[in-house]
Amino acid sequence: MVTGMQSSTSAARPGRPRSAAADAAILEATREALVELGWSKLTLGDVATRAGVAKTTLYRRWAGKNELVVDAVAALFDELELPDRGSLAADIEGVVLQFAAILDLPEAKSGLMAVVTESTRDDALRERIRESIVDRQKRLVLEGRARATARGELPPETDPEEAARTADLIFDMVAGAVVHRTLVSARPADEEWVRNFTRVLLQGLGGPA
Amino acid sequence: MVTGMQSSTSAARPGRPRSAAADAAILEATREALVELGWSKLTLGDVATRAGVAKTTLYRRWAGKNELVVDAVAALFDELELPDRGSLAADIEGVVLQFAAILDLPEAKSGLMAVVTESTRDDALRERIRESIVDRQKRLVLEGRARATARGELPPETDPEEAARTADLIFDMVAGAVVHRTLVSARPADEEWVRNFTRVLLQGLGGPA
DNA sequence: CAGTTACGCTACGACTCGTAGCGAAAGCGA
DNA sequence: TCGCTTTCGCTACGAGTCGTAGCGTAACTG
Structure with missing residues (x-):
């Protein structure tokens, strides 16, 4: 996965945990959008819609298009x-x-x-x-x-x-x-x-x- | 050059001819912008400004970013x-x-x-x-x-x-x-x-x- | 000089970007 | 059960880019 999280088994921080399902859905939606739209016409807003998450959620986890596609x-x-x-x-x-x-x-x-x-x-x-x-x-x-x-x-x-x-x-x-x-x-x-x-x-x- | 012109030595059509100097300036400006900005941040408006031509002139000759960069x-x-x-x-x-x-x-x-x-x-x-x-x-x-x-x-x-x-x-x-x-x-x-x-x-x- | 094409300029609606703010949801420890 | 913390979905926003249309002017031809 190699997301930029603070890693190192931070083991149960307080607060609501990030949805692992959302991660998977976003990466899958990214690959799907790559197939249909290609790189240049792929927008993060579109990926968010496909994945069923808010655009802000996506930006909270990845810095931008580049990092997202590398992981996908x-x-x-x-x-x-x-x-x-x-x-x-x-x-x-x-x-x-x-x-x-x-x-x-x-x-x-x-x-x-x-x-x-x-x-x-x-x-x-x-x-x-x-x-x-x-x-x-x-x-x-x-x-x-x-x-x-x-x-x-x-x-x-x-x-x-x-x-x-x-x-x-x-x-x-x-x-x-x-x-x-x-x-x-x-x-x-x-x-x-x-x-x-x-x-x-x-x-x-x-x-x- | 391989621009999409109608080629075949159309030999002196009526009207004002396209400026060859503009072609050269645009391609040179494109290479310059590629160096400074890279592909994703290169905009045709910026290229036009660098080349000293109007943005519309650029669109009259190339269909878009892809075709322009290939020629450049x-x-x-x-x-x-x-x-x-x-x-x-x-x-x-x-x-x-x-x-x-x-x-x-x-x-x-x-x-x-x-x-x-x-x-x-x-x-x-x-x-x-x-x-x-x-x-x-x-x-x-x-x-x-x-x-x-x-x-x-x-x-x-x-x-x-x-x-x-x-x-x-x-x-x-x-x-x-x-x-x-x-x-x-x-x-x-x-x-x-x-x-x-x-x-x-x-x-x-x-x-x- | 009339006809034709290219040019520079301005303006436009449509779209994407990345961020901010909000209230609600989901987990934790006391 | 009650706070505390973090994430979530949603809306809204200014900024920037896109590609095109319209207009008056410039350049070249017959």
């Missing part, structure tokens, strides 16, 4: 997993297809890209995106590499700093390619594309066709 | 070139560094991402982006491959359909990785990163470190 979209990426398919190539293909399926949702398309756009001028927002979305998924790269190393498909890493750099690079290459394919080229990241992508990623451009 | 940003990418550096790796590194430098401009960051975001809900806008930005740069991939094939660094393509698919894949991988590195990871695509990226792209993950 972040949940979509939490279901990503890396099932063990027996080989590095198969593992990559599997997780990339999952990622592509999520990115194919209209609420993910417009929501994620919009907050990334806004983050170019808002460092706090960028940090929030990194915490609640990006860094959480980087685990997939580390896990996949660990498995592949155990299988003997990749040489063991010696320099930990070098290893971290490579992990970041892989993440940028995988996520970047899928996003560009889906949003800019506007063509589906289907099985055939993923197969070709994985081949180039593993064997390079000179590899067998 | 497209020009930034036209200076990309592919100087012959003697090897495929060096060619790639050179053009990627150029691309990264452009993406580092604030007006490119916020402007490009914003219109891509809007294009998820506007097919006409996406097509406009493809025409005036994306497809124009795909030439770099084709040129680089042709050179590499001539040098013997890549096997000659036999199936033209397969060749086109691969070119699209490469473009998504290169552009996507640089964009993700620059905007999402928010770290510089400097020489070291580009060197590592190129190595993985050419030799794959299993290649020598």
Whole structure:
């Protein structure tokens, strides 16, 4: 969730507690509005109406459109997993297809890209995106590499700093390619594309066709 | 420029001609406003004031914010070139560094991402982006491959359909990785990163470190 | 000079923004 | 049961932006 609450298990403060149901309804209404209206035409007043809460309630919990949409979209990426398919190539293909399926949702398309756009001028927002979305998924790269190393498909890493750099690079290459394919080229990241992508990623451009 | 004019060298229509200087001033003012205000806070009224034209003039030429920013940003990418550096790796590194430098401009960051975001809900806008930005740069991939094939660094393509698919894949991988590195990871695509990226792209993950 | 188009300017209704103020509701401890 | 505290829904508000219409003037053509 990562709302800006004062967290730290404040454990039963006095007064009326915030409605957890309202939180869920607001986030769901936000995703719904993203699908129907897109980012630019989404208004907080409309979201409040859809969620059945007052506009003021919404402003009491989120600072603005950006923060709200980050939370609404972040949940979509939490279901990503890396099932063990027996080989590095198969593992990559599997997780990339999952990622592509999520990115194919209209609420993910417009929501994620919009907050990334806004983050170019808002460092706090960028940090929030990194915490609640990006860094959480980087685990997939580390896990996949660990498995592949155990299988003997990749040489063991010696320099930990070098290893971290490579992990970041892989993440940028995988996520970047899928996003560009889906949003800019506007063509589906289907099985055939993923197969070709994985081949180039593993064997390079000179590899067998 | 790619404004929606009726083109086809309409050759001296009657009446007062549109001021070319106004076009240039508006696009320049748009880039300036993107730097200072970012996408979401950019208003067409402000752009008109900066450019020294009336707001109505602006609306007579562009349908809205999206179309205006596409034209304002497209020009930034036209200076990309592919100087012959003697090897495929060096060619790639050179053009990627150029691309990264452009993406580092604030007006490119916020402007490009914003219109891509809007294009998820506007097919006409996406097509406009493809025409005036994306497809124009795909030439770099084709040129680089042709050179590499001539040098013997890549096997000659036999199936033209397969060749086109691969070119699209490469473009998504290169552009996507640089964009993700620059905007999402928010770290510089400097020489070291580009060197590592190129190595993985050419030799794959299993290649020598 | 008449015809046509672009221009700058002003004004407008419609909409969204984010906030303030109010009374009522919901939880807590005494 | 009674206060105390916080949240809630609701209404209202000034400020700002949107996109368009109307008007008189400027620029160019035949």
